[in-house]
Structures are given as C-alpha cells and as structure tokens.
Amino acid sequence: MQDGHPIASTVLGLIGTICWCIQLIPQIYYNWARKSTDGLPASMMMIWAVSGIPFGVYAIIQNLNIPLQVQPQIFMALALTSWGQCKRYAGSWKRPTSAIVSLALLLLFGGLEAMLILTLRPVYNRGVHYPMTIVGVIAAVLLAAGLIPPYFEIAKRRGRVVGINFVFLAVDWFGAFFSLMSLIAQNEFDVLAGIMYIICMTLETGIFGCQAVWLATHWRQWREERREKGENGGKELEDAGSVVVVDDEKTVGAGSTASLSIREGEATQTKP
Incomplete structure (x- = not known):
C-alpha cells in the first residue's frame, strides 16, 4: 500500500500520468513543424485547459493516488501551450503575445484551482460531499x-x-x-473520475473511426496525395516570406511576389 492505495493502482496511475504528461507534445511539435493549426480547434484546447481546474480540484480533494492528482496540472499546461499555438498560427498573434497570454491564463487557472481546494476541502471534511459531486460532473462535461x-472540423x-x-491521440487514449x-x-x-476517462476514450475512438472510414472510402485520393508529395521530394510550398525549394535546385527568396505552380515534377514561375 502507498498513500492508502494499492501499489498496482499507483503504478497504473503513474503510467497514465506519464502518457498525459507527454500526450500533447507530439501535437505541439506537429503544429510547430507545419507552422499551422488548421483543423485543430482552439476551442478544444481552451476547454481542455479549463477542465483542468475542476479535474484537479476533484482529484486532490478526493485524495486519488498522487499521479492522478498531478495529472490535471500538466494536462492544463500543455493544453494552454497548444491553445497559444492556435492563436499564433490561426489567429495571427505574435509569439510574445501568445506566450504571455498562455502563461497568464495558466497562473490564473492555477490560482482558481487553489482557491477552490481551500474553500471546498473543509466542507468535504465535514461530510458535505455534494459540492464535490458537482465539481466532478463539471470536469466530466468539460x-x-x-x-x-x-467533430465539427471533421x-x-x-x-x-x-x-x-x-x-x-493514441497517447491520450492510453493515458x-x-x-x-x-x-x-x-x-x-x-465513479465520476471513471466516467471522465471513459468519455475521453469513447470520443477519441470516434475520431480514429472517422479517419478509418474516410481512408476506406477515399483510398485512391489518399494514395494519389502521397504519391504527389513524394514526387515533390516531401517538400511543401510555404507561405510568403519563407524560402521554397523545388527539386532542391530552384528557390524563391523571401518577399518574392512570384507564384509557383508544379506540374509533373517541374517548376514554372509565373509573374503576377
């Protein structure tokens, strides 16, 4: 037994926490590498960040095993990081602005969580449990x-x-x-904490399922897109202001007003 919980519970919770500590790192890197968050709703990340408040309050006051108490805090921080990327790439925020706002929100949410813990813990210790039930329901809903x-984007x-x-998505599911x-x-x-995890797994399984169905019905389109990407050397045209490399030979420098069209692996430059 550890902290009043079986060792198996703590070990499994630790594995889940590790998964949720790193789950959004692939998404954050993916956003950074593409310099785009197209298809990733900023509202998703903000709602998840806000859910960390009641989720953390519930886990701490209910005295779940230590890994599960730490989990919501890291989840909140990573969700706000990804939200900041959405505002930067899709909302045209400057890097300092997105970083400062994300950090300020993290401090604000952390303060709200601490305040709720200090307020609700004495009530819970006196045997009044319904406020924690409400907090758990709010966390599950968020x-x-x-x-x-x-699903709207899909x-x-x-x-x-x-x-x-x-x-x-896979790491999050396993978490x-x-x-x-x-x-x-x-x-x-x-029960409430279990419902939160089951809801998460179910909805993420649905996203996997949507992509599987799309691939099954649009296999030729997907294969053609992969083929064309391979012919272009795996390089994609970037936005104006960056260097575009075509066939590792022709380049268009930053600030160029030229547009590129690619047909059958050859680059043609057309003046507007």
Whole structure:
C-alpha cells in the first residue's frame, strides 16, 4: 500500500500520468513543424485547459493516488501551450503575445484551482460531499466538450481528420485507459473520475473511426496525395516570406511576389 492505495493502482496511475504528461507534445511539435493549426480547434484546447481546474480540484480533494492528482496540472499546461499555438498560427498573434497570454491564463487557472481546494476541502471534511459531486460532473462535461469541436472540423471535411496528430491521440487514449485501470485497482472505484476517462476514450475512438472510414472510402485520393508529395521530394510550398525549394535546385527568396505552380515534377514561375 502507498498513500492508502494499492501499489498496482499507483503504478497504473503513474503510467497514465506519464502518457498525459507527454500526450500533447507530439501535437505541439506537429503544429510547430507545419507552422499551422488548421483543423485543430482552439476551442478544444481552451476547454481542455479549463477542465483542468475542476479535474484537479476533484482529484486532490478526493485524495486519488498522487499521479492522478498531478495529472490535471500538466494536462492544463500543455493544453494552454497548444491553445497559444492556435492563436499564433490561426489567429495571427505574435509569439510574445501568445506566450504571455498562455502563461497568464495558466497562473490564473492555477490560482482558481487553489482557491477552490481551500474553500471546498473543509466542507468535504465535514461530510458535505455534494459540492464535490458537482465539481466532478463539471470536469466530466468539460472534458467531453473539449472533444466535440474536432467533430465539427471533421464534418466540414466530410469525415477526414486534418490537423490532429494521431500519435497525440493514441497517447491520450492510453493515458485515459491506464488512469481508468488505476481507479479500478483502487480500494474503492471513483465513479465520476471513471466516467471522465471513459468519455475521453469513447470520443477519441470516434475520431480514429472517422479517419478509418474516410481512408476506406477515399483510398485512391489518399494514395494519389502521397504519391504527389513524394514526387515533390516531401517538400511543401510555404507561405510568403519563407524560402521554397523545388527539386532542391530552384528557390524563391523571401518577399518574392512570384507564384509557383508544379506540374509533373517541374517548376514554372509565373509573374503576377
């Protein structure tokens, strides 16, 4: 036993926490590498960041195992980092602005969480438990709500998933799975926390399913896109202000007003 919880529960919770500590890192890197968050809703990341407040309050006051208490804080920080990227790449914010606002929100959310813990813990210790039930329900609703916006993006693209990194999605799914197993291994299963993880797993499975169906019905289109990308050397045209390399020979410098069109692996330059 550790902290009143079976060792198996703590170990499983630790695995889940590790997954949720790194889950958004592939997505954050994916956003940075593409310099784009097209298809990744900023609202998803903000809702997830806000969900970390009640999720953290619930985990700490309910005295879940230590890894599960740490988990919401890291989840909140990574979600705000990704949200800042969305505002920078899609909202045209400057880098300092997105960084400062994201950090300020993190401090604000952390302060709100601490205030709620200090306020609700004495009430909970006196045997009044319904406020914590409300907090747990709010956390579950927000966690689920964060996974709803991607479905609107998927619908706009007729079932295709764009902008969401599947490594991130898989790690997130396994984080929820191991956290759920940790709760099952505890002396007493926490129903609300379990519902939060089950909702997360179910909605993420749906996103995987949407992409699988799209690939099954648009296999030729996907294969053609991969072929064309391969013919272009895996390089994509960047926005104005960057250097574009075509066939590793022809370049268009920053600030050029020329436009490029590529046909059958050859580059032609057309003056506007």
